[in-house]
Amino acid sequence: MSPSKNVAVIGAGAAGLAAARQLKRVGLSPVIFEAGATLGGTWVYTDATESDPISVAPDRQRVHTSMYANLHTNLPRDLMAFREYPFDARGGGHHSWPRFPGHEEVLAYLQRYADHFGLADDIRFRAPVEALVPLNAAGARRTDDLEVAAWLIRTTGVGGEVEEERFDAVAVCNGHFSVPNVPDVPGASSFSGLRLHSHNYRRPEDFAGKRVVLLGGRASGIDIAVEISAVASETVLSVGDARAGRPLPGCDDVKVCAAIERFNGDDLVLTDGSRIESVDVLLYCTGYRYAVPFLNAPDVVRVDDGWIHPLYLDLFSVVTPSLGFIGLGNMIIPFPQYELQAAAFAAVTAGTTTLPDRTERERVAQSRTSTLRSAGVARRHFLTQGNKQFAYNDMLAERFGIDPITPNFELLHRAVEEARAQDVKGYRFATLPWLDAGYERAASSQYW
Ligand SMILES: Cc1cc2nc3c(=O)[nH]c(=O)nc-3n(C[C@H](O)[C@H](O)[C@H](O)COP(=O)(O)OP(=O)(O)OC[C@H]3O[C@@H](n4cnc5c(N)ncnc54)[C@H](O)[C@@H]3O)c2cc1C
Ligand SMILES: NC(=O)c1ccc[n+]([C@@H]2O[C@H](COP(=O)([O-])OP(=O)(O)OC[C@H]3O[C@@H](n4cnc5c(N)ncnc54)[C@H](OP(=O)(O)O)[C@@H]3O)[C@@H](O)[C@H]2O)c1
Numbered sequence: 377m378s379p380s381k382n383v384a385v386i387g388a389g390a391a392g393l394a395a396a397r398q399l400k401r402v403g404l405s406p407v408i409f410e411a412g413a414t415l416g417g418t419w420v421y422t423d424a425t426e427s428d429p430i431s432v433a434p435d436r437q438r439v440h441t442s443m444y445a446n447l448h449t450n451l452p453r454d455l456m457a458f459r460e461y462p463f464d465a466r467g468g469g470h471h472s473w474p475r476f477p478g479h480e481e482v483l484a485y486l487q488r489y490a491d492h493f494g495l496a497d498d499i500r501f502r503a504p505v506e507a508l509v510p511l512n513a514a515g516a517r518r519t520d521d522l523e524v525a526a527w528l529i530r531t532t533g534v535g536g537e538v539e540e541e542r543f544d545a546v547a548v549c550n551g552h553f554s555v556p557n558v559p560d561v562p563g564a565s566s567f568s569g570l571r572l573h574s575h576n577y578r579r580p581e582d583f584a585g586k587r588v589v590l591l592g593g594r595a596s597g598i599d600i601a602v603e604i605s606a607v608a609s610e611t612v613l614s615v616g617d618a619r620a621g622r623p624l625p626g627c628d629d630v631k632v633c634a635a636i637e638r639f640n641g642d643d644l645v646l647t648d649g650s651r652i653e654s655v656d657v658l659l660y661c662t663g664y665r666y667a668v669p670f671l672n673a674p675d676v677v678r679v680d681d682g683w684i685h686p687l688y689l690d691l692f693s694v695v696t697p698s699l700g701f702i703g704l705g706n707m708i709i710p711f712p713q714y715e716l717q718a719a720a721f722a723a724v725t726a727g728t729t730t731l732p733d734r735t736e737r738e739r740v741a742q743s744r745t746s747t748l749r750s751a752g753v754a755r756r757h758f759l760t761q762g763n764k765q766f767a768y769n770d771m772l773a774e775r776f777g778i779d780p781i782t783p784n785f786e787l788l789h790r791a792v793e794e795a796r797a798q799d800v801k802g803y804r805f806a807t808l809p810w811l812d813a814g815y816e817r818a819a820s821s822q823y824w
Contacts, residue, residue: 381404385547386409386548387417388410389416389418390711391549391551391702392702394715394717395721399722400494408498410500410502411504415487415499416486419441420441424439425575425576426439429571429576430556432556432558438554439576440551442553447599448478449478452476454788455709455788455792456482456710456711457469458712463477463485468492469485474804503531505530506532511542524698526542526698544725545700548671548702549702552703554575554664555664557664558573559591561638566639566641567655568641569656569658571657571658571660573660574596577596584607585609586609586657588604588612589655589659590611590661592614592661592663593632596661596663602627602629605629610631613633614635626801666679666682676696677699681755681756682755684701685741685745688740690704691720691721692724692737705768709789712785716773720772723777766785
């Protein structure tokens with residue numbers, strides 16, 4: 377592809393902004409379609425919540441962000457920042473800001489990033505993409521297994537006018553923390569209390585004096601349990617692992633219990649046979665589902681059971697490198713990885729780097745899937761990276777000729793994880809032994 381190609385970016389959150397920035401850096405002029413009225417995606421806080429508190433009613437009024445009022449980042453801004461734009465006074469932040477900033481500060485940082493790199497004028501606001509259609513060489517919808525020659529994007533303007541435009545390449549950056557995962561807990565219809573998903577949680581005051589059970593023990597479950605426990609009459613965090621029965625480190629007000637088996641009226645019966653009686657609120661902190669509702673081309677890419685596939689390097693459609701997904705990883709340090717993925721997508725789109733042919737891309741994707749299956753990884757975790765993110769980042773940097781992220785980055789991350797494991801309430805204020813000599817690079821280096 378040459379820099380004269382038309383490129384679209386879907387979404388103006390952190391991933392879409394990174395994609396646009398990297399595309400512009402290589403001389404392309406992307407059009408950014410944004411459904412909302414402002415940029416920032418997840419970081420655009422609103423008091424509004426969905427009309428169905430567990431977000432399962434198909435006709436519910438939807439809200440994109442899952443942000444809550446008191447949220448502070450769970451990463452220090454030194455780690456969170458895009459590498460080429462520091463999150464302090466040298467870039468889009470301020471030295472006086474907390475090391476773990478609030479959501480307003482992250483939004484301000486993203487707005488400054490967009491201004492600094494001249495992205496804001498390229499965004500079409502209130503332009504939700506309704507359809508993304510692969511076209512063949514004749515410009516018709518592709519119905520065979522031949523090359524995808526181009527993409528058609530359909531939007532409907534505020535005045536109801538339908539617009540269709542053709543693009544040579546598309547970066548999908550629509551986020552994946554907006555559609556709640558709500559597991560079926562048997563007996564739910566016998567429960568008279570409130571059930572809601574963390575997507576629709578905003579403030580702890582709403583739970584004052586209540587008996588609250590939170591299901592799901594990762595970032596949302598722990599962080600929300602800590603803030604609710606300051607006002608609730610009782611706060612119980614239900615986890616499906618060995619943490620059950622042990623205190624939450626640094627927060628004695630939260631009781632940690634086993635997984636939930638079923639409701640029995642307003643009581644919850646747990647898998648260890650114990651019960652939690654007279655529950656007022658069950659708060660599902662059970663994560664989110666991938667959704668790309670505007671792409672109905674299962675012969676190119678499918679979204680199934682917590683996974684998007686087939687993808688080459690978790691980034692490009694195996695079928696065509698003209699379709700990229702920036703930001704699909706879970707349990708990662710997001711912005712710097714988006715920046716790397718965006719730079720790789722931009723290099724391929726501009727034609728300065730080529731990918732192997734489709735047969736080889738298919739082979740690599742299948743080999744990766746087999747490795748995950750053999751390791752017993754559940755499909756919903758195929759895009760979860762955790763400690764493997766550093767090797768993935770290194771692989772992208774090497775493969776696409778981008779400056780690698782320094783090893784200090786991983787060391788700093790490990791220091792934060794350790795501080796959090798010791799004190800879930802106070803880690804954001806801890807003096808972290810950032811670069812103690814005792815930290816060594818993790819041994820789990822092989823990602824692919
Ligand atoms: C509660 C919570 C706390 C988090 N805390 C942290 C943290 O502390 N640190 C951190 O680094 N990360 C954190 N994250 C992860 C966070 O989501 C990422 O940092 C990042 O904001 C994701 O960016 P994104 O662009 O992929 O998605 P989003 O921010 O969701 O942006 C997607 C954009 O696409 C738009 N869009 C969607 N569909 C369409 C469509 N059809 N047409 C046009 N536009 C569309 C949306 O309106 C939105 O603006 C948190 C996530 C959540 C849910
Ligand atoms: N800045 C902050 O402080 C902050 C706060 C909240 C969220 N976040 C971010 O937001 C993103 C989403 O985090 P999240 O915690 O909402 O989602 P998540 O990371 O996907 O965690 C959801 C948890 O719920 C569990 N779960 C799912 N179904 C369950 C069931 N039936 N019974 C028991 N447990 C179940 C999952 O278990 P499995 O692992 O087995 O699937 C997982 O542990 C992350 O990027 C996170 O970092 C940040």
